[in-house]
Amino acid sequence: MLNYVWIGLVIIGVLTAAGNDIYDSASNRYHNGAEFELKYDTTAGGRIAFSKDYYEKFYGINVESRDTLMFPATLKAKSIQIKLDESAPQLWKTIAKTAGDEKQITAQITGKNGSGLLILLPSTSLVKTKAVLDAVISYSGTAVEIAVGLIGVMAFWLGIMKLGEDSGLIKIIARLMRPVMTRLFPDIPPDHPAIAAMIMNIAANVLGLNNAATPLGLKAMDELDKLNPRKGTATDAMVTFLAINTAGLTIIPATAIAVRAALGSKEPTVILMTSFFGAGLATIAGVVAAKILQRLKVYRFDGTSGPAASKEETN
Amino acid sequence: MEAVSIIAIPLIVAGFVFYAAKKKVPVYESFVSGAKGGFEVAIKIIPYLVAMLVAIGIFRASGAMDILVGLLSPIAHLIRMPPEALPMALLRPLSGSGSLGLMSDIMKKYGPDSFIGVLVSTMYGSSETTFYVIAVYFGAANIYRTRHAVAAGLIADVVGMLGALFICRILFG
Numbered sequence: 388m389l390n391y392v393w394i395g396l397v398i399i400g401v402l403t404a405a406g407n408d409i410y411d412s413a414s415n416r417y418h419n420g421a422e423f424e425l426k427y428d429t430t431a432g433g434r435i436a437f438s439k440d441y442y443e444k445f446y447g448i449n450v451e452s453r454d455t456l457m458f459p460a461t462l463k464a465k466s467i468q469i470k471l472d473e474s475a476p477q478l479w480k481t482i483a484k485t486a487g488d489e490k491q492i493t494a495q496i497t498g499k500n501g502s503g504l505l506i507l508l509p510s511t512s513l514v515k516t517k518a519v520l521d522a523v524i525s526y527s528g529t530a531v532e533i534a535v536g537l538i539g540v541m542a543f544w545l546g547i548m549k550l551g552e553d554s555g556l557i558k559i560i561a562r563l564m565r566p567v568m569t570r571l572f573p574d575i576p577p578d579h580p581a582i583a584a585m586i587m588n589i590a591a592n593v594l595g596l597n598n599a600a601t602p603l604g605l606k607a608m609d610e611l612d613k614l615n616p617r618k619g620t621a622t623d624a625m626v627t628f629l630a631i632n633t634a635g636l637t638i639i640p641a642t643a644i645a646v647r648a649a650l651g652s653k654e655p656t657v658i659l660m661t662s663f664f665g666a667g668l669a670t671i672a673g674v675v676a677a678k679i680l681q682r683l684k685v686y687r688f689d690g691t692s693g694p695a696a697s698k699e700e701t702n
Numbered sequence: 703m704e705a706v707s708i709i710a711i712p713l714i715v716a717g718f719v720f721y722a723a724k725k726k727v728p729v730y731e732s733f734v735s736g737a738k739g740g741f742e743v744a745i746k747i748i749p750y751l752v753a754m755l756v757a758i759g760i761f762r763a764s765g766a767m768d769i770l771v772g773l774l775s776p777i778a779h780l781i782r783m784p785p786e787a788l789p790m791a792l793l794r795p796l797s798g799s800g801s802l803g804l805m806s807d808i809m810k811k812y813g814p815d816s817f818i819g820v821l822v823s824t825m826y827g828s829s830e831t832t833f834y835v836i837a838v839y840f841g842a843a844n845i846y847r848t849r850h851a852v853a854a855g856l857i858a859d860v861v862g863m864l865g866a867l868f869i870c871r872i873l874f875g
Contacts, residue, residue, distance in 0.1 A: 534744050534748045554718075598711075643826045661820070
């Protein structure tokens with residue numbers, strides 16, 4: 388299924404980007420080549436001003452903003468640099484971003500009209516296609532950054548888990564949760580190192596210890612794969628474990644609380660109970676779904692490498 | 703409760719080291735031999751993560767998300783989900799940083815203690831970034847045939863988002 392999801396994301400993404408760009412250029416969304424009139428004065432090191440009404444008439448759209456829009460600007464011989472901030476209209480932000488710098492627009496000056504200035508904004512096209520290109524480059528980099536950032540904590544927790552294996556502590560941990568774990572993961576021997584790693588990963592998630600949870604989860608996956616008779620294919624235990632992890636059950640949704648507090652909430656922790664409820668339901672649904680789906684013919688695990696297996700590999 | 707999560711890791715680490723020392727395990731040697739695997743596991747997930755993040759990045763940058771929101775808004779209306787919360791529900795499984803940004807934007811606009819503010823932060827806390835978890839975890843085990851993992855994960859997400867909406871409607875109107 389991941390195969391189709393992946394194809395879908397890429398193909399739909401590229402086609403939508405192309406479609407959006409064609410529509411924008413056909414409807415002349417950015418009014419390329421049209422002169423925009425604004426006022427310039429030297430207050431506070433130079434600034435430009437235009438009315439909301441004029442902007443709306445110019446682009447033929449409605450915007451939410453103050454009646455007069457003002458931005459700092461630097462006048463040059465034949466051009467003007469306009470500094471944009473949060474309050475800038477969306478269309479201008481897009482024009483600036485597509486031209487390379489989302490914080491400023493460099494516009495050509497084409498003439499003067501009394502106290503007003505006529506300017507030509509940079510010609511803008513292929514906005515979404517350029518955004519797709521940027522996404523490809525920046526997310527490839529992000530993926531590597533995430534992985535490299537993991538090396539240290541990963542090494543640390545693998546070291547700690549090795550101590551637990553050599554001393555027998557992880558067998559004791561596994562024994563504590565045995566009744567639950569044998570039901571959730573019937574295919575895994577009860578004292579296998581994978582069990583302890585999964586218990587510790589789930590505990591870390593519940594306590595909101597994200598830095599520990601991922602390394603412990605990856606260790607658990609690595610251990611589960613040692614029991615996998617068919618490398619490259621997920622086992623039932625792996626999918627059940629993944630379902631628990633994707634539901635993200637925690638008693639301390641630290642990130643959401645921190646953002647709420649930072650934005651001046653009177654009760655940042657009001658979501659403790661509600662998100663525990665939501666994630667609790669999600670966990671139950673994920674585990675039940677994993678257990679039911681694993682029996683369906685399309686998803687059934689085939690431990691032997693027969694004709695069915697080789698056919699799937701060519702997909 | 704936040705103290706628990708601060709104390710937990712040092713306690714676990716001390717416990718593991720202490721128990722190993724008591725059992726006469728060569729602690730330093732054993733730790734280092736385990737830690738050696740860290741580089742390998744982290745590097746192993748790169749191709750999986752690149753594939754996943756780039757595909758999601760293309761999808762989001764193209765504006766396809768807006769079309770999806772448009773298609774699903776009648777359903778959102780039917781279950782009394784505020785229209786502003788629908789993009790949050792759709793983005794949550796796809797992108798952690800994206801849904802974090804969206805949550806902040808919505809709370810900045812409507813206030814963190816408004817119904818919609820509580821709802822989107824509950825939604826954020828009610829789920830994990832499913833596709834990220836799938837890429838990273840399966841990457842660590844070199845799994846590319848994921849069988850029913852995506853389906854189970856998405857079912858968990860849908861239930862989590864609906865559960866968040868349900869509990870917020872009951873408690874906060």
